Amino acid sequence: MGTGILTIDLDAIAANWRTLAAMSRGATGAVVKADGYGCGASHVARRLAREGAREFFVATAEEGATLRHALGAGPVINIFSGHMSGDTALIRDHGLVPMLNSPEQANRHRSALPDRPYGVQLDTGMNRLGMEAPDWAATRGDLEAGPLTLVMSHLACADEPAHPQNGAQLAAFTAMSAGVTAPRSFSATGGILLGPDYHFDLTRPGIGLYGGLPFATAQPVVTLSLPVVQIRDVARGETVGYAASFTAERSTKIATVSAGYADGLIRQMSGKARLFSGDAGCRLAGRVSMDLLTVDVTDLPATPDCLDILGPHQGVDALAEAAGTIGYEILTSLGGRYQRAYIGA
Numbered sequence: 535m536g537t538g539i540l541t542i543d544l545d546a547i548a549a550n551w552r553t554l555a556a557m558s559r560g561a562t563g564a565v566v567k568a569d570g571y572g573c574g575a576s577h578v579a580r581r582l583a584r585e586g587a588r589e590f591f592v593a594t595a596e597e598g599a600t601l602r603h604a605l606g607a608g609p610v611i612n613i614f615s616g617h618m619s620g621d622t623a624l625i626r627d628h629g630l631v632p633m634l635n636s637p638e639q640a641n642r643h644r645s646a647l648p649d650r651p652y653g654v655q656l657d658t659g660m661n662r663l664g665m666e667a668p669d670w671a672a673t674r675g676d677l678e679a680g681p682l683t684l685v686m687s688h689l690a691c692a693d694e695p696a697h698p699q700n701g702a703q704l705a706a707f708t709a710m711s712a713g714v715t716a717p718r719s720f721s722a723t724g725g726i727l728l729g730p731d732y733h734f735d736l737t738r739p740g741i742g743l744y745g746g747l748p749f750a751t752a753q754p755v756v757t758l759s760l761p762v763v764q765i766r767d768v769a770r771g772e773t774v775g776y777a778a779s780f781t782a783e784r785s786t787k788i789a790t791v792s793a794g795y796a797d798g799l800i801r802q803m804s805g806k807a808r809l810f811s812g813d814a815g816c817r818l819a820g821r822v823s824m825d826l827l828t829v830d831v832t833d834l835p836a837t838p839d840c841l842d843i844l845g846p847h848q849g850v851d852a853l854a855e856a857a858g859t860i861g862y863e864i865l866t867s868l869g870g871r872y873q874r875a876y877i878g879a
């Protein structure tokens with residue numbers, strides 16, 4: 535078989551959710567946008583619903599519709615991008631709850647679907663999504679008179695506990711949401727770790743469920759094992775791959791492995807990431823190409839059938855560091871060509 539095997543441990547995701555839920559002061563939702571951070575939103579959400587999660591979050595109404603098919607009636611599906619023009623039928627037919635981000639979205643929702651629930655997203659300093667204080671002040675009375683189910687905001691710097699913007703956003707959210715009777719939600723993974731002052735009624739972890747920083751004690755979730763297509767001996771002085779960027783400094787055994795930047799193993803990993811055969815790490819030799827990696831396996835005692843690029847010795851954050859990015863980007867880039875295998879489905 536020429537494709538890699540991406541194994542997703544739903545038991546680990548469930549354990550991470552339970553740990554974050556035990557830390558959270560109120561209820562705990564689950565963020566499954568971007569196909570569950572590349573892990574498969576339907577599988578992840580069905581498993582977390584079994585664990586007791588009742589509130590799910592995705593970025594768009596289209597994602598929400600797909601998720602509704604997976605979950606069936608019952609769980610709440612909240613949409614961060616709110617009620618966009620063209621979303622009305624999706625929101626109505628799939629029972630989605632838009633987080634209204636502006637007075638325009640509020641008007642659109644209240645006139646198109648007057649009886650349908652909605653949340654409000656407040657901007658408390660990130661300047662990305664949400665109503666600013668004057669918009670909220672102007673629309674608040676009207677919105678609180680209808681089926682308002684959640685008031686939320688999002689922290690910009692929660693992965694840096696000492697950052698002064700955390701406290702500033704907390705003060706802004708506390709002030710803007712004072713007196714609302716709807717449940718309030720403020721924290722993603724990073725905010726949960728900042729402590730109970732940041733939790734309010736519902737937390738919204740994403741990356742921590744999938745084993746990524748800043749949840750340093752998370753159980754790892756993904757392993758990625760790639761088949762070796764070919765092995766060759768390269769003499770000292772010969773080069774490997776595009777641009778001849780690797781030169782053998784000794785007699786070198788090169789394994790050519792099936793996966794490349796088209797599968798989310800981005801070119802910036804070239805020369806930096808390692809692949810593992812059991813406990814033994816082997817360096818990438820030369821550039822990552824679209825469908826293939828070349829790996830220096832000279833020091834392995836035997837010729838491997840496959841090599842692991844994500845696993846116990848190199849998790850998503852270690853691979854991200856080698857590539858100069860963050861675990862979120864590694865996970866959400868994992869390509870469509872892998873065969874996906876689920877533990878605990």
Ligand SMILES: *Cc1c(COP(=O)(O)O)cnc(C)c1O
Pocket residue numbers: 565567614687688721722723724738739740741742
């Ligand atoms: C993505 C996102 C989350 C989840 O964030 P993590 O850092 O992955 O836990 C929560 N809330 C909002 C608004 C988001 O966009």
